Amino acid sequence: MNRDHHAPINRRSLLKLGLAAGTAALTARYSFAAPAATPSRFVFIILRGALDGMSAVPPYADPDYARLRGELAIAAPGGSDGALALDGYFGLNPGLTFMHEAYGARELLVLPAVATAYRERSHFDGQDVLESGITQPHATQTGWLNRALINLPSATRRGRESGVALAQNVPLVLRGSAEVASWSPSVLPDLDDDTMRRIADRYASDPLLARRLAEALATGSEAGQAQAQPDTMNGDASGAPAMNALVRSTAGRYTETVRTAAGFLRRDDGPAVAVFDTTGWDTHFNEGGAQGQLRTRLAVLDQSLRTLKETLGDVWPRTVVLLATEFGRTAAANGTRGTDHGTGSAAFLLGGAVAGGRVLADWPGLSARNLYQQRDLKPTLDVRSVMKSVLHEHLQIASGALDRDVFPDSSAAPYIAGLLRAHEA
Amino acid sequence: MSLDYSSAVAANRFGLGAKPGELELIGTDGRGWLEAQLRGPAAAVAAAGLRSSADILSDAATIRQQLQAQRRAAGAKPAGAPNDGNATAAAAPASADALAFVMRLPQLFRPIYIAEVQARLRNAVATERPWVERLVYFWSNHFAVSVDKLAVLGIAGSLEREAIRPHVLGNFRELLLAVEQHPAMLLYLDNQRSVGPNSVLAQRAARRERTLGLNENLAREILELHTLGVDGGYTQADVTSFAKVLTGWSLGGGYGAGPIQAGIGGQFLFRPALHEPGAQTVFGRRYHHADQAQGRAVLNDLAQARPTARHIATKLARHFIADDPPPAAVARIAQAFERSGGDLPQVYRALLESSEAWQTPLAKYKTPQDYLLSIYRGLQLPVADGPKSIAGFDVLGQRQFAPGSPAGWPDRSDDWDGASALMKRIEFADAVAQRLGGTRAVAELGPQLLGATYSDETRVSLQRAASDGQALTLLLTAPEFLRR
Numbered sequence: 001m002n003r004d005h006h007a008p009i010n011r012r013s014l015l016k017l018g019l020a021a022g023t024a025a026l027t028a029r030y031s032f033a034a035p036a037a038t039p040s041r042f043v044f045i046i047l048r049g050a051l052d053g054m055s056a057v058p059p060y061a062d063p064d065y066a067r068l069r070g071e072l073a074i075a076a077p078g079g080s081d082g083a084l085a086l087d088g089y090f091g092l093n094p095g096l097t098f099m100h101e102a103y104g105a106r107e108l109l110v111l112p113a114v115a116t117a118y119r120e121r122s123h124f125d126g127q128d129v130l131e132s133g134i135t136q137p138h139a140t141q142t143g144w145l146n147r148a149l150i151n152l153p154s155a156t157r158r159g160r161e162s163g164v165a166l167a168q169n170v171p172l173v174l175r176g177s178a179e180v181a182s183w184s185p186s187v188l189p190d191l192d193d194d195t196m197r198r199i200a201d202r203y204a205s206d207p208l209l210a211r212r213l214a215e216a217l218a219t220g221s222e223a224g225q226a227q228a229q230p231d232t233m234n235g236d237a238s239g240a241p242a243m244n245a246l247v248r249s250t251a252g253r254y255t256e257t258v259r260t261a262a263g264f265l266r267r268d269d270g271p272a273v274a275v276f277d278t279t280g281w282d283t284h285f286n287e288g289g290a291q292g293q294l295r296t297r298l299a300v301l302d303q304s305l306r307t308l309k310e311t312l313g314d315v316w317p318r319t320v321v322l323l324a325t326e327f328g329r330t331a332a333a334n335g336t337r338g339t340d341h342g343t344g345s346a347a348f349l350l351g352g353a354v355a356g357g358r359v360l361a362d363w364p365g366l367s368a369r370n371l372y373q374q375r376d377l378k379p380t381l382d383v384r385s386v387m388k389s390v391l392h393e394h395l396q397i398a399s400g401a402l403d404r405d406v407f408p409d410s411s412a413a414p415y416i417a418g419l420l421r422a423h424e425a
Numbered sequence: 426m427s428l429d430y431s432s433a434v435a436a437n438r439f440g441l442g443a444k445p446g447e448l449e450l451i452g453t454d455g456r457g458w459l460e461a462q463l464r465g466p467a468a469a470v471a472a473a474g475l476r477s478s479a480d481i482l483s484d485a486a487t488i489r490q491q492l493q494a495q496r497r498a499a500g501a502k503p504a505g506a507p508n509d510g511n512a513t514a515a516a517a518p519a520s521a522d523a524l525a526f527v528m529r530l531p532q533l534f535r536p537i538y539i540a541e542v543q544a545r546l547r548n549a550v551a552t553e554r555p556w557v558e559r560l561v562y563f564w565s566n567h568f569a570v571s572v573d574k575l576a577v578l579g580i581a582g583s584l585e586r587e588a589i590r591p592h593v594l595g596n597f598r599e600l601l602l603a604v605e606q607h608p609a610m611l612l613y614l615d616n617q618r619s620v621g622p623n624s625v626l627a628q629r630a631a632r633r634e635r636t637l638g639l640n641e642n643l644a645r646e647i648l649e650l651h652t653l654g655v656d657g658g659y660t661q662a663d664v665t666s667f668a669k670v671l672t673g674w675s676l677g678g679g680y681g682a683g684p685i686q687a688g689i690g691g692q693f694l695f696r697p698a699l700h701e702p703g704a705q706t707v708f709g710r711r712y713h714h715a716d717q718a719q720g721r722a723v724l725n726d727l728a729q730a731r732p733t734a735r736h737i738a739t740k741l742a743r744h745f746i747a748d749d750p751p752p753a754a755v756a757r758i759a760q761a762f763e764r765s766g767g768d769l770p771q772v773y774r775a776l777l778e779s780s781e782a783w784q785t786p787l788a789k790y791k792t793p794q795d796y797l798l799s800i801y802r803g804l805q806l807p808v809a810d811g812p813k814s815i816a817g818f819d820v821l822g823q824r825q826f827a828p829g830s831p832a833g834w835p836d837r838s839d840d841w842d843g844a845s846a847l848m849k850r851i852e853f854a855d856a857v858a859q860r861l862g863g864t865r866a867v868a869e870l871g872p873q874l875l876g877a878t879y880s881d882e883t884r885v886s887l888q889r890a891a892s893d894g895q896a897l898t899l900l901l902t903a904p905e906f907l908r909r
Contacts, residue, residue, distance in 0.1 A: 070636060121645070121661065121664075122645075122649050122655045123832070124649075124655065125655050141839065165843070167843070167845070168822040168843050168846040168849065169822070169840055169841055169843030169846050170839075172839075175839060181844060182843040182844050182845040182846075183845050184845045184846075186848070186852060187820060188852035188853060188855075188856055189856065190852070191851060191852060191855050191898075192895075194895070198886060198889075199898075201886070202882060202883065202899065202903065202904070203904065205882060206904040208838075209904055212842060213844070213851075216845060216847055216848040217848075219844060279829055279830075280573075284614075284640055284641075285615040285618070285640065285642075333636075334639060334640050335618070335619055335622075335627075335636070335638025335639045336618045336619060336638075336640040338615070338640065340640065340641040341641070373661065
């Protein structure tokens, strides 16, 4: 993949140069350090709504699994609707074909029994804890990834902004004092330069708006290049044609998001981290098993991950993607062929820099006495252990800063060695 | 020049953004203008042709029957349980019949959704009681459903019209009861098929080796979002017991487990065969009531519980005073809620009487909906027919009735002030200004829409503008127009 593309000089990049009147104080804060040898990239994908980990990573060999799940259970590998084989105990949901290939290529690490420190069952508090990195919900207005960016070693901090959210508004995980960009597709025409300059001038006395406008103008010109890349999306060929029509809008949105994220991350002076959201994992009703609602949604996610690898090209070997959710779902199916809010769920580390091809599990088992509160998969791994270890090994953030600023109450979540390939660490 | 913010705060923070002439009408008594709006009937939406949820769902049921008949005629096996259109955009339904239904449903629902949003927008542009209208939106968001779940695309608007508007100036207890019995809420939070484990239906199913059981979704969100709040002190045991209490709260016709013939299609129906028998304990109280009375009794108590008063007061104060509302104001509003037994006009008056609400103009960053409505009202823009007229909500990032979760849209500056979102507002404002060209006297509009909050800086930037169109863009993107 050719990374040496030159930005077409467009209205916004010109404008960015001419914005001195409104934003001189801001741009002066960025200095360009010498390039590091390997600019590492980290992508955090939030699965909002509480992913059913036991369906994404079915523990088909657990003696209690089929009984608890009934018609939602996914069979052992081999049959037509069986799980995709991993290690002989766990499988992957049949919708996750790219992730299965990545497992074979040792680029996927599967974490089947993970949770945050949160032990209640509110989506909104659960997401707050997942994103803030603090044990108590609503303890802070900043996110762990933003606090991490503040502590990036200066050599890796070469971009204007060190993080980008693929969303109109920045999610909590990236909020804080480190500069971050946000980007989402626009259908409206660009403004006349002169009008934009006047708006920038008017915002000079309003710190929030001045900062946001400067970010938007900088991001806009970068996104213009990202979108100039060829379209590699070709849909989920496995589904029925009618179903393809239903999923097309979601798939199209994810693909555009992923391609834009890749456009930012590929740049030598691009951000070190990108964040985007996926939704719709709250499967209380008609969840389905080897076929059905959740499988279809996982296939859409899987396809967008394939696109991410393809569009990242030669940056993929230096990339780590973390996929995590706020909590899991009940071990047993509920009364409406779905699952209710639970505790432990699955998480994934994906990317060329991951020491993959493994399932990392201290599996607690699904017998009644092993379930959390007799109803949920008991988590045996704090997701902050994974976050800390990746930030430390991959983005070279000092453990002192991680323990003090990023995850201040995480002493119970130790670092895990060896999540990444040796030459990465 | 003496700065009296009263009219600007009343029209822009409590209302939906000033119409030309509104600030003059208000004069110096913003509070009095708002107070007067609380008298009289709750404002209905003035639009002919909007249909009831029961009518709409009955059409949906007819379509389902026709599709089944067609498929049977073509030799296909009849399907088992209907799917209710209970699928999101990327969902796979359980059967071919259900898939055909889910594919057909948008044709019925989408025009209804567009008509609902248009009627709501026209009403917002025209209304003389914008504070009552904003309160309707507040409650609609408090009791949020989201049309990314196809099942509610056609009836999200009717939830607001049928359950919220009639009670916006009434009692919280009645409001709560109306919402939790509305088909949109029951379908959105999956209660129509939730079955008590020891109910008649579950036992019958067990004899045929089928399992039917609880779905906790509605019970949990009532406790967490609609009443006590997430810190209200309830436990998982309360959620499970309350879910049992609510078994049987379902819909008639083909909606809900049980006989398809029962009830009127798409209307609230208590189905005794689904109901878990026996007493339940919820939030420290034991409920021995039979059938539907049990759920009504629990809701009645939840509506009057102290954590509920505090939860509602906090949300009102956040919406009308500041992202981090002053504790004294929250306490005052909560006290009015408790003392009056949830009489909403008394709660609203306690808010109006909180001096904090008047002291800091422009403390709230507008949501995309606020922003769009204030442009439409300020410029008295026409709302054409057709889907394009409501596309602005999508472009700005707040597709109507689509918050994506039962928690509704968030209500803090952080949630809305992103860089990309700001650029969308600027581009949207400019597109509006380009279209209108020089047809508005922009120099007069500034003081008419912003009153005492209209800054000298913005005034000067408008005077220096190269054209009326550019001046209008500068007005609609001014810092004081982005806030309320």
